[in-house]
Amino acid sequence: MIFRASVLTLFPELFPGPLGASLAGRALAEGLWSLDVHDVRDAASDRHRSVDDTPAGGGPGMVMRADVLAAAIDAASPTDDERPRLLMSPRGRKLDQALAGVLASGPGVVVIAGRFEGVDERVIEGRNLHEVSIGDYVLAGGEVAAMVLLETVVRLLPGVMGNVESAASESFVGGLLEYPQYTRPQVWEGRAIPEMLTSGDHGKIAEWRRREALKVTRERRPDLLPAADQAEEE
Numbered sequence: 001m002i003f004r005a006s007v008l009t010l011f012p013e014l015f016p017g018p019l020g021a022s023l024a025g026r027a028l029a030e031g032l033w034s035l036d037v038h039d040v041r042d043a044a045s046d047r048h049r050s051v052d053d054t055p056a057g058g059g060p061g062m063v064m065r066a067d068v069l070a071a072a073i074d075a076a077s078p079t080d081d082e083r084p085r086l087l088m089s090p091r092g093r094k095l096d097q098a099l100a101g102v103l104a105s106g107p108g109v110v111v112i113a114g115r116f117e118g119v120d121e122r123v124i125e126g127r128n129l130h131e132v133s134i135g136d137y138v139l140a141g142g143e144v145a146a147m148v149l150l151e152t153v154v155r156l157l158p159g160v161m162g163n164v165e166s167a168a169s170e171s172f173v174g175g176l177l178e179y180p181q182y183t184r185p186q187v188w189e190g191r192a193i194p195e196m197l198t199s200g201d202h203g204k205i206a207e208w209r210r211r212e213a214l215k216v217t218r219e220r221r222p223d224l225l226p227a228a229d230q231a232e233e234e
């Protein structure tokens with residue numbers, strides 16, 4: 001069974017967008033994962049095909065209607081669907097590498113992109129939506145957030161990344177930020193590649209990289225260190 005992604009949006013023309021390029025795009029073309037995109041507006045039943053209405057209790061903006069969004073969800077994801085239903089939302093659990101890993105090891109995801117001021121709370125409860133945020137800032141819509149989530153999950157699927165080892169050494173994987181990377185030319189604008197990396201001593205190189213990863217993490221993201229210590233112990 002391949003990883004199945006379904007996206008619900010008012011702007012289906014934005015997909016696959018960046019998910020159609022490079023690693024994710026090639027994997028999509030090769031059938032390593034699938035993507036189906038649903039226009040929420042197709043679930044609207046009135047003449048004007050309206051999907052939103054004014055907020056109960058007053059206030060600015062519009063809110064996506066529970067009945068329309070639920071009908072769209074039901075059309076894209078049957079009740080016995082085993083995939084988690086994720087609502088992109090600044091109120092949600094913050095997306096990180098650990099969540100991406102959990103999602104990548106499952107059957108797929110149903111991702112709902114909000115617009116306007118968000119969605120009627122009742123559909124979140126009634127359709128068991130899990131809110132996921134991509135960070136503490138507010139976007140105009142959930143589409144870009146959905147792409148961020150799918151891109152980070154898809155690159156973890158088996159066979160998507162050519163080099164499995166590169167996934168194992170990346171930022172966040174061992175709880176640390178990545179060590180600095182270099183490639184040719186050997187000297188550029190008077191700056192040489194650190195000598196250690198040209199020594200050919202793989203044990204020493206691994207040690208150096210670990211030290212550099214610790215240093216950059218301590219400098220930039222000391223908050224990551226306790227989790228890295230724990231990962232080390234396990």
Ligand code: SAH
Binds near residue numbers: 087134139145
């Ligand atoms: N009024 C809402 C923001 C609505 S932004 C609030 O204050 O919480 C419109 C839509 O953009 C949201 O429904 C959501 O789907 C998406 N969105 C905005 N910021 C996001 C973020 N940080 N992470 C994930 N989705 C986001």
